[in-house]
Structures are given as structure tokens and as C-alpha cells.
Amino acid sequence: MVFVKAQKSKAYFKRFQVKYKRRREGKTDYRARIRMINQDKNKYNTPKYRFVVRFTNQDIIAQIVSASIAGDMVLAAAYAHELPHYGLEVGLTNYAAAYCTGLLLARRVLKTLEMDEEYEGNVEATGEDFSVEPAESRRPFRALLDVGLIRTTTGNRVFGALKGALDGGLDIPHSDKRFAGFNKESKQLDPEVHRKYIYGGHVAAYMRTLMEDEPEKYQTHFSEYIKREIDEDGLEEMYKKVHAAIRADPTPKKSEKQPPKEHKRYNLKKLTYEERKAKLIERLNALNAAAGNDDEEDDD
Amino acid sequence: MPAGHGLRSRTRDLFARPFRKKGPTPLSIYLRTYKIGDYVDVKVNGSIHKGMPHKFYHGRTGRVWNVTKRAIGVEVNKQVGNRIIRKRIHVRVEHVQPSRCHEEILQRIKRND
Numbered sequence: 001m002v003f004v005k006a007q008k009s010k011a012y013f014k015r016f017q018v019k020y021k022r023r024r025e026g027k028t029d030y031r032a033r034i035r036m037i038n039q040d041k042n043k044y045n046t047p048k049y050r051f052v053v054r055f056t057n058q059d060i061i062a063q064i065v066s067a068s069i070a071g072d073m074v075l076a077a078a079y080a081h082e083l084p085h086y087g088l089e090v091g092l093t094n095y096a097a098a099y100c101t102g103l104l105l106a107r108r109v110l111k112t113l114e115m116d117e118e119y120e121g122n123v124e125a126t127g128e129d130f131s132v133e134p135a136e137s138r139r140p141f142r143a144l145l146d147v148g149l150i151r152t153t154t155g156n157r158v159f160g161a162l163k164g165a166l167d168g169g170l171d172i173p174h175s176d177k178r179f180a181g182f183n184k185e186s187k188q189l190d191p192e193v194h195r196k197y198i199y200g201g202h203v204a205a206y207m208r209t210l211m212e213d214e215p216e217k218y219q220t221h222f223s224e225y226i227k228r229e230i231d232e233d234g235l236e237e238m239y240k241k242v243h244a245a246i247r248a249d250p251t252p253k254k255s256e257k258q259p260p261k262e263h264k265r266y267n268l269k270k271l272t273y274e275e276r277k278a279k280l281i282e283r284l285n286a287l288n289a290a291a292g293n294d295d296e297e298d299d300d
Numbered sequence: 301m302p303a304g305h306g307l308r309s310r311t312r313d314l315f316a317r318p319f320r321k322k323g324p325t326p327l328s329i330y331l332r333t334y335k336i337g338d339y340v341d342v343k344v345n346g347s348i349h350k351g352m353p354h355k356f357y358h359g360r361t362g363r364v365w366n367v368t369k370r371a372i373g374v375e376v377n378k379q380v381g382n383r384i385i386r387k388r389i390h391v392r393v394e395h396v397q398p399s400r401c402h403e404e405i406l407q408r409i410k411r412n413d
Contacts, residue, residue: 041371
């Protein structure tokens, strides 16, 4: 039994102002977006690139995007689900995979802009803070990190992707405060710890503790690793190979897609303007013909 | 107590945002570019408090004479006494729209080329 007075009257709906669609969906922070997109007016049409990193439950999306009135234009994109081409098949959303995705995106962008010879970046991934130095001919490719709605805590995977892009050769203004391994007390980044995270050292440590303490949980949790016979000591080697493969050929691979299947139509197809006009003329002619016949019968 | 003639006096309705358009401003405002010599309309956006022109200039049209990092310099005509002065004001881009007063002439130029 509902005896509550109706709260939302017609007047309420008439005065209700909806938020922007992407705000209603909870996907875009417009306050941050305005500040990121705003380009100095005295730079006119110079594009301002954002390095966008987003995490889904099973994937990592890294893109270089510039904004325009028609919509955002993506210059290059890299996904974690492309990493199997480079030899990484498991753990596609961890810190090490984020590093690989950032690295892949950076090399891809530099290759399309033909800057990849000049800006090698940091080939050997130590955990230290690395910033690109400008070469003689062209200035490095500059982008701004766009984290979206993520809480930026120290050691977040977003900063793993950032490190990957930095080592790949992009110029992204940053500080090492939020990299994994930054010590709050001493206010310094410990490069050893960061290097461990980049090569999946934290995953390997967890594998070791699980193997000793709870072997059954180890079997279920790391079943894909076991299936591919990857053990905790081989992780670093695997990631080194993936980095090398990414630097060797970062171009995206086209996949073969079948044309979409034909489905049965359950509702009527909408007619075009010409079809509707033609139908009307037919109906009128039929009416006139029938009226003509009736007149003849009446006359007789 | 007397009414007072402060900078934003008598602007309660003039600077108010329209019905159901309050809150964040659309991003296309920030993506437009302006060159020197363009015609622009000055229309105040009450939710952006920086770089607001004086209420006199709301609804005026002028030409761009300067472009800075976040603002545009607009040259607007103002009648002072018995003469018209060309006044140069700086306005943030949120309070400026590209003017269509010149659009017809530009199209004619394009057609005749």
C-alpha cells in the first residue's frame, strides 16, 4: 500500500535540468576536461594532445587524442589485448602490462610521425625517472596525461602506462611522486622497487607466497600462467622479450573480419521519400479507377 | 541606504544564465579560434567570473585587435557625449561569440572567387 504523496510532479520534470550525457553516465569529468583541452588562443590551431589511459576489467586502453568541435580525434591507440601479438598472453591488466601498453603507444605514435629514429627513449627499463631530451632537428612529441576519474594514488597502474610512454620517447610532464616505489617519508623514488613492478616482480612475489602457503589457491588463481608454463622466475625474461618485440615493430596489425551476418527483419523497413510518394500515387490511381467504375455502374 | 553603482550593478537579469542552461559551459566555446580582424559579439557568461566585460558591452559587436593566452582584445564603438570612441577591451573567450554580421559578405566573396 503506497500512501506517500507523489514527490516528482509534472512541474518538477518541467524544471529539471539534465547534466551533460557523459556526466550522467559518470564517464567524463568536465571540470578537468575544460582545463586539459583549453589551448592558448595565441597558439591558434595548434593541437593539444592528451595521453588518455583507461582501464576496463579485462583491458587497458591507451590513446593519443586531440579535441575538435566535431569530436575528439584519436591520433594513435594501443590496447592490452594487442599484447599477445608481442608475446604477452597473461596478466593483461597488471602494472607490467600497463607499462607495455604505454610503450607500444609511444613507439606507434613516433613511428607514424617518423620520429622514432630520433627519440629512442629509454631502451633498458630501469625504474629511474627518465625524461626525453630534445634532439637537434625536431622537438619531442608532447602530450598531457589524462587519467579520467581514477584516484591517483602512488603505484596506480595509470602511472605504469605513463612510465611506458616516457621510456618510449614521449614528452609528458610528470613527477615521480606517484610511481610505484616512491617513499613518502624520504620523498624519493626507489628505482629498484619501480623496476620490480615494471617487470612483474610483485606478481612473482605473490606467486611464490601462494605456492608455499596455499597451493590450491595458486592453482586456481594462476591457472593461465601454469597452462602456459610461465613460472615466477621467467616473468622478467618474458617482459624483456615483449619490450624488444614492441620496439622492433610497433605498427598495428589488421585483423580479418567477416562481413556481419544477415538477420531476419522483425519490423517493417522504413520507406524512402520516393517510395512513399509512389505508393500515394498508386493509391490515388486505384481510387480514381474504382470511382470511375462505380460512376459507370451508377449511370447504367 | 542608497542603491550603489558598482561594476556589476543592475545586472541581476542581464548576467543570469538562461533557463535550464546553468552549470558547466559547453566545450566548443574553448575550441574556437579567433584571428585579428574577425568580428565578434560580446555576450557575457555569468558563470565565468574572470575576464567579464562591463555590462555596457553586453550585446555589442566589435573587431578583434589582440589575441592573448585566454582572452581576446575587442575594439567596440561607444558613444561618449557628442562623439563615438573606439574602445579597446579585453574579454575572456567564454564571453565572446563569432559574429554572423560579416558572414554574408564572406560568402559573397567566396562565391565571386
